[in-house]
Amino acid sequence: MHWINWVIVVVYLAVVIVDGLRRTRGTKDIEGYFLASRSLPWWAVGLSVMATQISAVTLIGTTGQGATDGMRFVQFYFGLPIAMVLLGVTIVPFLHKAKVYTAYEFLERRFDPKTRSLTSLLFLLSRGMSCGTIIAAPAVVLSAIFGWDLIWCVLLIGLPTIIYTVLGGVEAIAWADVKQMVIIVGALLAIVVVLIIRLPVPLDDALRVAGSTGRLRVFDFSFSLTETYTFWSGILGGTFLMLSYFGTDQSQVQRYLAARSVDEARSSLLMSAYWKIPLQALILLIGVLVFLFYTFSPAPLLYNxxxxxxxxxxxxxxxxxxxxxxxxxxxxxxxxxxxxxxxxxxxxxxxxxxxxxxxxxxxxxxxxxxxxxxxxxxxDVNYIIPRLVLDHLPMGFAGIFLAAVLAAAMSSIAAELNSLSTASVVDFYQRWYRPSAGSTELLNAGKLATALWGVFACVVALYAATLGSLIEVVNRFGSFFYGSILGVFMLAMMKRATAFGAFAGLLTGMGAVAAVSFGAPQISFLWHNVIGAVVVVVVGTVLSLGNRPQPSMTNA
Missing domain, CATH: 1.10.287 (Helix Hairpins)
Known part of the structure; x- marks a missing residue:
């Protein structure tokens, strides 16, 4: 890679890291470290929420998905606007007003400690594995560029990010996310322009050619439990997934808990409702343009x-x-x-x-x-866009793209590690081991937990990189847990739901998802969210009948 590209990468990363460390002065106590003292403006929270999703996985995995499978993946996000509106009037105001550090603290107030701990544990497992996938994405890029072994690429990405996250806090991460969004959108638009210019035929004619392969097909109205990307799986399964992800996943909840008020927290979520689908469509369209570019230019036999x-x-x-x-x-x-x-x-x-x-x-x-x-x-779907950027884009564009990938990875990994650390310290260390621990002790425990989860994620990354489309891998990991976790929070909004019903329902829901995942693997992972949530609610409601009701959510 030309030295100019390296200059772009180094300068951008230096700006992000220096500015991030400059903002660590507010992380001397536990609230500043985990929640930025609840002082972030809505637009920064909104961009941070979106940036956490648009990681290196998106830049690499989703573009590769678009090149091989077309636009239909965008149906996956059709439930997002519905989920954001529902969350804005349900979980968001309750959690924000409760002044909790984690979403799972609230479950103890509504039910009991064991329901809180089990739900938090499921989050830690799912998000820890997903974080490994986020590390794997840029590691794949570096492996493709330099021919280095994957393990060294994982360590190159993971270790500096762990150090940065241990030193920083959620405020530093959130403002880094703002910069990340700027360079990601800029890099995407630049790639679109270059690809269109490089086409040897008019754009409308080229798109007609791509359409003949089905790559421009957005809507699939067939109803099938075995097909992942359809209108109905997006509207139904996608809504349940987004409700769980944005409403119960600590990596997202922690963002709007750091907002100044309930209204600003709602506004931050609505930003994703408005902009996520168009942005995701743009990323998939880049994948289609990459397919067209290689249609009119020699394509590698193997992209890896x-x-x-x-x-x-x-x-x-x-x-x-x-x-x-x-x-x-x-x-x-x-x-x-x-x-x-x-x-x-x-x-x-x-x-x-x-x-x-x-x-x-x-x-x-x-x-x-x-x-x-x-x-x-x-x-080799994850190698398609890196090969294009390095082999065919003009000087400087490779540096911009690589800076976007590395910055996206570091920011997203930092966000994930910070949320994992928060849940570990608040839901387990403080709750069960050191209830009387002071702020300094909890802050140090949080930094140690960040480091340990970073090591775990690096190990997972080595496995995740071999599983195919990384954007699918992330959502497979999440869908195994998310539906059941969402079901518990749905029970929390039902006045007569009891602690026994919630805990038994959660166990049954996880068992049902495991049975479907391993016993009927042909059923698409998106439906796992629906299955888990429905089983938890039904079982929890039945077992709660005749038992003494818990306090209502409004009194929690």
């Missing part, structure tokens, strides 16, 4: 350069045969694409889709051969 080199070295004859077939298939597809772009005849588009299928068939064989040769998963 390390697997490409290993397959070439270990199976030279097989690699040569695949490469020859792939080159011929690419040439035929390029010609068919140009003919389809110049003609509105259905036959031309049909011919292109057939030639594209031939290219994908050879690629599938190459991926299988690479998996056999390396003994690793060969799904």
């Amino acid at each position: 350069p390390r697997h490409d080199a290993q397959l070439r070295e270990r199976q030279p004859a097989e690699y040569a045969m695949l490469e020859s077939r792939y080159t011929a298939a690419l040439a035929a597809r390029d010609q068919a694409a140009r003919e389809a772009a110049a003609s509105s005849e259905p036959a031309a588009l049909t011919n292109f889709t057939q030639q594209n299928a031939s290219v994908e068939s050879v690629r599938k064989e190459a991926l299988a051969a690479a998996a056999k040769a390396t003994g690793e998963s060969s799904r």
Whole structure:
């Protein structure tokens, strides 16, 4: 990579880190460290909420998803606006007025300590694994760029971020998120412009070609429990996932608990309701444009350069045969694409889709051969956008993109680690081990917990990087836990729900999700959120019948 790109990366990261450390002066006590003394403006909280989601996973995994699968992934977010409105009138005002540090503290006031602890433990497991996936995304980029082993790339990203997070607090993280959003949106728009300019045919003609492969299809109104991205899975499963994520996940709750007031907390969530879907559509569109770019330009046989080199070295004859077939298939597809772009005849588009299928068939064989040769998963969707940026974008653009990826990763990882530390200290260390601990002791415990969770996330990252599309991996991890956690908070809003019903319902809900996940793996993970929440509410309600009701939520 050219030295100018490195200058861009170093300068941006230096600005973010120096400014973040400058803001640590308000982190001398536990409230300043975990909640920024509840002083953040709504727009900063809103950008921080969005930035926590738009991590390096999004820049890498979602663009790769768009290149291979098209726009239909955006249906995943159709439930977001519904969830934000519901949260604004339910959980947000209750949690903010309760002056709690974690969402799970509230469950003890409503139910009992064991329900609080179990729910917090489930959060720690799910978010700890998701944090590892967020580290894996930039590690994949560095591995693709320099050919370094993945473990060194994970440590390069993880260790500095752990140090930065231990020293800083949620205020430093939130303001870093604001800068992150600026550079991410700028980098995305720059890539869009470059890709459009590089197309050898008019944009509308190119999009018609992409549409023939189904990549511009946004809506799928079929109802299927086995299909992940449909309108109904987004509206139903997506709403339950977003309700749980934004309403019960400490990494998000901690953001609006740091807002100045309930109204500002609501406004911060509505920012995501308005802007998340258009921004996600832009990211997926970049993936479609990447597909078009490689349709009219030679595309790598394998986007993962390390697997490409290993397959070439270990199976030279097989690699040569695949490469020859792939080159011929690419040439035929390029010609068919140009003919389809110049003609509105259905036959031309049909011919292109057939030639594209031939290219994908050879690629599938190459991926299988690479998996056999390396003994690793060969799904390379996470390498598509890094290869494009490094091989084809003008000087300076690679530096901007890499700065965006690293900054997004550091900011998101820092946010996750801070929320994990908060739940660990408040829900376990202070609640069960040191109830009388002072602010200084809790602050030191929080920093130690941050470091330990950082090490755990680095270990998970090594595994997560081999699981395919990282954006899907994050949501699979979350969906295993989120529905059941949401069910407990739904019970908390029911006056007659009891502590026994809530705890038994939570256990039953997790059992039901586990049974579906391992016993019926064909059911899409988005429906796990619905299953978990419904089972918890139904079981908890039934078991609460005839028992003495707990205090109402409004009196908690």
